[in-house]
Amino acid sequence: xxxxxxxxxxxxxxxxxxxxxxxxxxxxxxxxxxxxxxxxxxxxxxxxxxxxxxxxxxxxxxxxxxxxxxxxxxxxxxxxxxxxxxxxxxxxxxxxxxxxxxxxxxxxxxxxxxxxxxxxxxxxxxxxxxxxxxxxxxxxxxxxxxxxxxxxxxxxxxxxxxxxxxxxxxxxxxxxxxxxxxxxxxxxxxxxxxxxxxxxxxxxxxxxxxxxxxxxxxxxxxxxxxxxxxxxxxxxxxxxxxxxxxxxxxxxxxxxxxxxxxxxxxxxxxxxxxxxxxxxxxxxxxxxxxxxxxxxxxxxxxxxxxxxxxxxxxxxxxxxxxxxxxxxxxxxxxxxxxxxxxxxxxxxxxxxxxxxxxxxxxxxxxxxxxxxxxxxxxxxxxxxxxxxxxxxxxxxxxxxxxxxxxxxxxxxxxxxxxxxxxxxxxxxxxxxxxxxxxxxxxxxxxxxxxxxxxxxxxxxxxxxxxxxxxxxxxxxxxxxxxxxxxxxx
Numbered sequence: 178x179x180x181x182x183x184x185x186x187x188x189x190x191x192x193x194x195x196x197x198x199x200x201x202x203x204x205x206x207x208x209x210x211x212x213x214x215x216x217x218x219x220x221x222x223x224x225x226x227x228x229x230x231x232x233x234x235x236x237x238x239x240x241x242x243x244x245x246x247x248x249x250x251x252x253x254x255x256x257x258x259x260x261x262x263x264x265x266x267x268x269x270x271x272x273x274x275x276x277x278x279x280x281x282x283x284x285x286x287x288x289x290x291x292x293x294x295x296x297x298x299x300x301x302x303x304x305x306x307x308x309x310x311x312x313x314x315x316x317x318x319x320x321x322x323x324x325x326x327x328x329x330x331x332x333x334x335x336x337x338x339x340x341x342x343x344x345x346x347x348x349x350x351x352x353x354x355x356x357x358x359x360x361x362x363x364x365x366x367x368x369x370x371x372x373x374x375x376x377x378x379x380x381x382x383x384x385x386x387x388x389x390x391x392x393x394x395x396x397x398x399x400x401x402x403x404x405x406x407x408x409x410x411x412x413x414x415x416x417x418x419x420x421x422x423x424x425x426x427x428x429x430x431x432x433x434x435x436x437x438x439x440x441x442x443x444x445x446x447x448x449x450x451x452x453x454x455x456x457x458x459x460x461x462x463x464x465x466x467x468x469x470x471x472x473x474x475x476x477x478x479x480x481x482x483x484x485x486x487x488x489x490x491x492x493x494x495x496x497x498x499x500x501x502x503x504x505x506x507x508x509x510x511x512x513x514x515x516x517x518x519x520x521x522x523x524x525x526x527x528x529x530x531x532x533x534x535x536x537x538x539x540x541x542x543x544x545x546x547x548x549x550x551x552x553x554x555x556x557x558x559x560x561x562x563x564x565x566x567x568x569x570x571x572x573x574x575x576x577x578x579x580x581x582x583x584x585x586x587x588x589x590x591x592x593x594x595x596x597x598x599x600x601x602x603x604x605x606x607x608x609x610x611x612x613x614x615x616x617x618x619x620x621x622x623x624x625x626x627x628x629x630x631x632x633x634x635x636x637x638x639x640x641x642x643x644x645x646x647x648x649x650x651x652x653x654x655x656x657x658x659x660x661x662x663x664x665x666x
Contacts, residue, residue: 180506181275188275192370193377194225196232196393199239200386206231211395213370216282216514217504217549225369228392233361233403236390240332240359241409243387248329248357250385252307255354259303261382266296266343266375273343273374275506280368281342282513282550283468284505291468295344297632298648302351305653309356315666324662329357330435331411333656334404336397336425337372338417339365339516340471340572346372348636348647349414350379350389356656358412361390363400367516369393402428411435412656416473419596419641437645437655439473439637441570442598444619445591446476449584449604450484456625457603458492461576463627464601466500466554469513470574471520473642474599474621474630478567479578480587486580490558493576494539497554502545514550515573521550524573527566531557531577534564541575568594584609592618598638599623620646 194210195202203226210224228236247255266273274288283291311325333353337345346362353360364372376391394400404410405428413429414437415422422440429436446464448457464476481489505513515521521544528542541555552573560567560579567577567590581587591600600619604610610624620638623629630636635646645655 180504184271184275185279185506187272188279189223189370191269191272191276191374191377192223193373194223196226196228197373197376197380197389197391198232198236199390200380205229209395211366211369211393213280213368215279216516217506219548219550222279223370225373225393227395229394229396229399230403232392233400234407236361236392237332237404237407237409239387240361240390243385244332244359244409247359247385247388250357252309255357256303256306258379258383259299259306259351259354262378263296263299263303265378265381266292266299270296273371276374277343277371278505278513280370281339282505282516284510284513287468288505291341291344294630294632295341295347298344298347298351301632302355302653305352305650306355308650309653309657311659320666322664322666324664326660326662327657328660330656330658331358332409333358333360333412333414334401334410335360335362336401336413336415336417337362337364339367340468340473342368342371343375345416346375348652350375352647352652353656354384354388356653358656359388361392361404363397364391364393366393366395366397405429405432405434408432413437414655415439422643435655437647438643439647440641440643441596442473442477442638442642443568443570443594443596444474444477444599444601445617446479446601447587447591447603447613448479448481448485448489449587449606449609450482451605452485452603453605453625454485454489454492458489458496460601460603460623460625460627461493462496464623465576466512466574467628469515471516471572473570474628475572476576476601477571478591479576480581480591481578483580483582486578487558490539490556490578493578494556494558497556497574497576498540500554502551502553504549512554512574515552516550518550520572521552524552524571524575527569527571528555528557528575531560531564531566534561534566536560536564536566536577562590570596584612588613588616592616595640596638596642597640598642601627
């Protein structure tokens with residue numbers, strides 16, 4: 178049985194194909210359109226308007242024009258809009274999931290998980306909107322009341338990646354609107370449809386004109402350049418690769434913009450000698466194959482104690498070999514295509530380099546014939562410590578397994594990379610868990626489980642994995658500034 182045509186039509190109907198600026202949907206002044214390709218079939222799904230410099234200026238102007246009125250809007254009113262948006266997405270969850278699968282490729286069940294996760298940011302921040310608390314205190318010397326007031330940072334530019342096209346949009350828009358900030362969303366050029374559908378939902382939910390703009394672009398630099406240079410802009414939030422994040426930080430420096438950067442990862446998955454192998458293997462499958470392996474917090478390198486390494490790799494290969502690969506909208510499919518041919522080539526090059534370094538291909542290691550950007554789920558065993566794949570962000574369904582002898586060695590090798598987003602630790606030893614919490618150089622640690630992303634928890638990394646946090650109460654802080662008032666008593 179193939180994909181459900183009725184569901185496809187309903188999904189595509191969710192997404193406008195024009196730009197949302199100033200509360201109005203319209204084409205780009207240049208008339209340019211951006212094709213959106215289904216990575217499972219290589220067919221064009223739709224063509225969306227592609228904004229440029231003129232649209233960048235128009236979007237920030239429209240946002241700036243309503244920034245003060247939105248900041249003065251009572252928190253409960255802002256919360257009500259976010260809550261309605263949550264309910265609208267939830268009511269259309271299957272259609273939103275199908276839209277994600279169509280433009281990004283992840284299986285429908287996986288995409289449905291993204292919809293639930295992404296919608297939750299609107300519900301969570303609807304509840305947080307009224308909790309931007311300040312504080313009061315008496316100065317240590319007496320005679321002065323110290324009062325802090327929280328207020329919105331101001332207009333924001335939000336730039337999202339292609340791998341979670343709905344959730345990355347809601348994870349930024351939710352706290353921005355809750356805090357009283359207006360925003361311009363620039364979605365990834367490969368996957369703009371889900372973001373445009375989120376824009377439509379926010380309009381339906383009652384977001385005032387200009388409060389949210391959604392502007393896809395063929396050239397991010399052309400669209401975002403004028404916005405970053407505009408003195409009205411006060412914050413930049415970006416999710417994507419470390420090199421692009423570094424370049425954006427340089428562009429943000431002249432305006433001394435507040436920045437949130439959720440950048441690349443190379444998540445270690447460490448299996449110590451006392452680990453429950455059944456639990457570890459199941460968690461490894463979940464942490465590696467979620468979103469087809471195209472997740473910044475996906476398990477990247479598997480460090481397994483030498484006493485378990487061969488058994489772990491063999492069992493993981495058996496699980497990977499049994500995965501059903503195909504169009505994510507077809508029933509029973511567990512792994513879809515990669516997002517583009519370029520992404521598939523990058524993954525294939527890493528596997529070939531690992532072979533040359535001496536790794537053993539236990540399963541996969543190639544692409545199936547036919548249309549679509551598919552790559553077979555792959556497990557590499559006996560990967561030598563110096564192999565390049567151990568320090569590269571793979572972004573695909575490839576699991577390199579390497580062994581270690583001691584905890585000192587495992588932690589040293591895991592910390593040797595210049596990024597630190599997420600890490601996975603499997604052991605029954607509480608003291609060893611506590612040591613990993615103290616010493617593992619990552620921003621998020623999953624203990625004896627797979628992915629732990631949650632709207633109520635802070636998401637972010639250390640080192641070159643970025644700045645700031647998204648999700649949880651910490652996510653609201655990113656869109657607020659603190660004003661100190663000294664009041665003599």
